[in-house]
Amino acid sequence: MTAEHNAPESNPIVYYNALHPLAEVSGHEERTGRYISAALERMGIARVDHVGGHGVVATIDSGAPGPCVMFRADMDALPYANADGSMTAVHACGHDAHCSMLLAAAGDLVRIVRRGKLKLVFQPGEEDLTGALAMIKDGVLEDVDIAVGAHIRPLSDIPAGSMTAEVTHVACATIGVRFIGATAHASRPHQGVNPIDMAASYIGMVNSIHLDPNASWSTKATRINGEPGVYNNTSGWCEVFFDLRAQTNPLLERMLEMMNTMAQSTALAYGGRLEIKQIDYCPASDYDPELVAMIKSCIVKELGADRLAPATGGGGEDFHFYKVKKPSVRTAYFGVGVGAAPGLHKRDMTFQTQYLVNGVRLWKDIARRLLGDGQAACRP
Ligand SMILES: [Zn+2]
Ligand SMILES: [Zn+2]
Structure with missing residues (x-):
């Protein structure tokens, strides 16, 4: 000193x-x-x-x-x-x-x-x-x-x-995407809208995002929750959480925009509904x-x-x-x-x-x- x-x-x-x-x-x-x-x-x-x-x-x-x-x-x-x-x-x-x-x-x-x-x-x-x-x-x-x-x-x-x-x-964000369907008896799935199908399709889409490989970025599902209940009934909702990271703010914004569009189109395709919540966000x-x-x-x-x-x-x-x-x-x-x-x-x-x-x-x-x-x- x-x-x-x-x-x-x-x-x-x-x-x-x-x-x-x-x-x-x-x-x-x-x-x-x-x-x-x-x-x-x-x-x-x-x-x-x-x-x-x-x-x-x-x-x-x-x-x-x-x-x-x-x-x-x-x-x-x-x-x-x-x-x-x-x-x-x-x-x-x-x-x-x-x-x-x-x-x-x-x-x-x-x-x-x-x-x-x-x-x-x-x-x-x-x-x-x-x-x-x-x-x-x-x-x-x-x-x-x-x-x-x-x-x-x-x-x-x-x-x-x-x-x-x-x-x-880095820039980072956590989002929660909740797909809302309609429950049905497992023997009559056509009478409902299965949110697990929506979530599974959505995760596949998100995993196929391709941004510039020269920049560092990642998005990954970190949690998945479904409506609790019996196993011979489809659930009413399914929620997936994602953690996103990117070297720059524009890259993170681009990922959020793509994931938002993908979630909207998935819900639309299956006839379900959607709620997206941004849990946290931190700029680069x-x-x-x-x-x-x-x-x-x-x-x-x-x-x-x-x-x-x-x-x-x-x-x-x-x-x-x-x-x-x-x-x-x-x-x-x-x-x-x-x-x-x-x-x-x-x-x-x-x-x-x-x-x-x-x-x-x-x-x-x-x-x-x-x-x-x-x-x-x-x-x-
Ligand atoms: Zn700290
Ligand atoms: Zn600190």
């Missing part, structure tokens, strides 16, 4: 030790929000509480012209079932670390921002993909030109002590190349070229709604190698907290370049 992080308010581990035991699941981050707000209060930073639920938005406004930049940290933990059936919230995705890094940077950011405006966005509800949308609904994006996110990375992605300027995420990362290049140079400056890890990723992130809902926003998202193991979302995930300081340094350097004065300030 360097001398500059000796003050408790700029030491991420102090915040981490307080936030880790507070672990609260998506939509319930009340104490976490209160803690963050109180920490910002002690630093004298203006903020608004209860944005998009328990979110907190702090603003550092230079009063001088310049871009509006938002730095985003997510707040929520994950629920895990105990042997006795009760649930425990655990920070197994490191969102406590994300809040800690941003809080530890906040005091210095006040001194760094000399033009434009910096918003420190503490976002609830990332794990259930509701938080970014709720904050957008509450107006968090209105004045924003640039949005930057960050996540700790597991050991399987990048070495502890290194950083990546680009954590890539779509980063600004110049911003990513600038973050790479920040990592090299702060840690040295040997600590710059290549792009890494997988999984989904609701951060990308900020880009989808306001396409003019330029986004980037860096990763902090902290040696997390056995992996993110594992209940017993732990990591080396001494590397959180790297994230703090990066937040400050990014702010210096985008909103500082002097030589370092430049538009990437």
Whole structure:
């Protein structure tokens, strides 16, 4: 730890030790929000509480012209079932670390921002993909030109002590397609409409979708449920769930469109009815190349070229709604190698907290370049 992080308010581990035991699941981050707000209060930073639920938005406004930049940290933990059936919230995705890094940077950011405006966005509800949308609904994006996110990375992605300027995420969606037929006695199937036939045809059609093999994408049925009942009667409905993944948002949209058309035509062909529900949806990362290049140079400056890890990723992130809902926003998202193991979302995930300081340094350097004065300030 360097001398500059000796003050408790700029030491991420102090915040981490307080936030880790507070672990609260998506939509319930009340104490976490209160803690963050109180920490910002002690630093004298203006903020608004209860944005998009328990979110907190702090603003550092230079009063001088310049871009509006938002730095985003997510707040929520994950629920895990105990042997006795009760649930425990655990920070197994490191969102406590994300809040800690941003809080530890906040005091210095006040001194760094000399033009434009910096918003420190503490976002609830990332794990259930509701938080970014709720904050957008509450107006968090209105004045924003640039949005930057960050996540700790597991050991399987990048070495502890290194950083990546680009954590890539795929677009993903879960849909449920319910075919509704009409029951019939098994000896008189012609008197009904069998939803299992519809579902079977539909799954076959979906499995014959062919999109560009040079891009990565997949769709697959993950669950199938039918109306419970006797075995000598056809059921009234059959529901199939699909998980969709795609490298880009247009590819996922194309898959959803094709699957929708196929479901409609299947129901029509068999004389049945149809209900489609989109259970969740998360857009893919779509980063600004110049911003990513600038973050790479920040990592090299702060840690040295040997600590710059290549792009890494997988999984989904609701951060990308900020880009989808306001396409003019330029986004980037860096990763902090902290040696997390056995992996993110594992209940017993732990990591080396001494590397959180790297994230703090990066937040400050990014702010210096985008909103500082002097030589370092430049538009990437
Ligand atoms: Zn997660
Ligand atoms: Zn996460």
